[in-house]
Amino acid sequence: MCPESMRKELSHVIEGEIIPRLMMAHRSEEAVRGSAAKDVPGDPEGVSIGVPVVEEFSRMVIEHDAAAALAYVDTLRAQGTALESVFVHLLAPTAKRLGELWEEDQADFTEVTVGLCRLQHVLRELGGAFEGEVDPHRVSGKRILMSPIPGEQHTFGLMMISEFFRREGWDVTCDPSLSMRDLNHLVRQEWFDIVALSVSCQTLLDKVTTTVRGVRRVSRNASVGIIVGGRLFTENPQLVSVVGADDTAQDGASAVRRAEAMLARRTGCFTRDMGPI
Numbered sequence: 001m002c003p004e005s006m007r008k009e010l011s012h013v014i015e016g017e018i019i020p021r022l023m024m025a026h027r028s029e030e031a032v033r034g035s036a037a038k039d040v041p042g043d044p045e046g047v048s049i050g051v052p053v054v055e056e057f058s059r060m061v062i063e064h065d066a067a068a069a070l071a072y073v074d075t076l077r078a079q080g081t082a083l084e085s086v087f088v089h090l091l092a093p094t095a096k097r098l099g100e101l102w103e104e105d106q107a108d109f110t111e112v113t114v115g116l117c118r119l120q121h122v123l124r125e126l127g128g129a130f131e132g133e134v135d136p137h138r139v140s141g142k143r144i145l146m147s148p149i150p151g152e153q154h155t156f157g158l159m160m161i162s163e164f165f166r167r168e169g170w171d172v173t174c175d176p177s178l179s180m181r182d183l184n185h186l187v188r189q190e191w192f193d194i195v196a197l198s199v200s201c202q203t204l205l206d207k208v209t210t211t212v213r214g215v216r217r218v219s220r221n222a223s224v225g226i227i228v229g230g231r232l233f234t235e236n237p238q239l240v241s242v243v244g245a246d247d248t249a250q251d252g253a254s255a256v257r258r259a260e261a262m263l264a265r266r267t268g269c270f271t272r273d274m275g276p277i
Helices: 003-033 051-063 066-078 083-103 109-131 156-167 180-189 202-218 231-235 239-243 252-267
Strands: 143-148 171-174 194-198 225-229
Touching (some): 051 083, 066 083, 066 109, 083 156, 143 180, 194 202, 202 231, 225 252
Parallel strands (some): 143 171, 194 225
């Protein structure tokens, strides 16, 4: 792939997959809390996470290891910044800024890739603390399997959203390395209410159709719900029916509620937190 094509692809991934999923995570959490607060930059209860902070953190994940990035986040949290604000106002803008640094020739592809890998490490480390904030009474017993389409390389956004499903009480299996055979084996052996598949690249569309068909054919749950997401479906929501899936989310705020609504339609049970879709 030529450098210009690589730049455009990275920009599409960051703008079309990572950022929307981070925003979905934030807004879904607001829905769970029943918060009336508006989504504004920064955190009024802690350090304001503005452009200078994002710029500093972007350089940090390029030039230093993940431990330094985590220490930086720990400092913000110690000063009163909420964890969800770190996810939305720091990690998402940093991912976007890494792409901009590449487009501006201030960082090369390897540096940006390493930076995104370190962001992913930060996400994994923070996930336990975020999940620990779950209200134990919200444990739902619902199970979701989340996986990129085999061959899809972009997994940061998928991992981010998995943390918010966990926080809402879902039992989540999120594996970015499943082959087609592994995926089919898993849904054959274990019960999942929802299978969520992610793809960003148009060239994988046929594989999405094949994957959806295979999951339905072998799933232990004959009524499994299938949600597809990623840049491809954000830009072309009409493709949901083409690939044989049940739903996608056109904006971040509705994605988790759509999963809940899908199950509600099949079981006849509605939860008080679902709200309008």
